[in-house]
Amino acid sequence: MIALSMIPLTGCVTESFSALTAVGSLGGAYLNYLGAEKGEPVIVTPPLVDYADAVQGLAADELEQLGPPCARDVVIADCSALARMVTDYDVLRDKIRASKTK
Secondary structure (H helix, E strand, O other): OHHHHOOOOOOOEEEOOOHHHHOOOOOOOOOOOOOOOOOOOEEEOOOOOOOOHHHHHHHHHHHHHHOOEOOOOOOOOOOEHHHHHHHHHHHHHHHHHHHHOO
């Protein structure tokens, strides 16, 4: 349960919009819409939280105890839905990091 509470339910947002809608609706994120070309998508990513090595180690140990992850659409015997969500969260963090390097 602790590992699930560490998973923020946010993700990448890609949106093309006018200057009037740039400030506001995306959780208070500030968008540099003046520097964007007309019609150019602006990528807004949430900040990534860094975890201490000790916390990461404990989370890895707890994740190993959960068992193999379930599929995203089917629950079978001895699979872990939480392990699936944590695995997907890891992929999401990788995608956020990749979008920030562009």
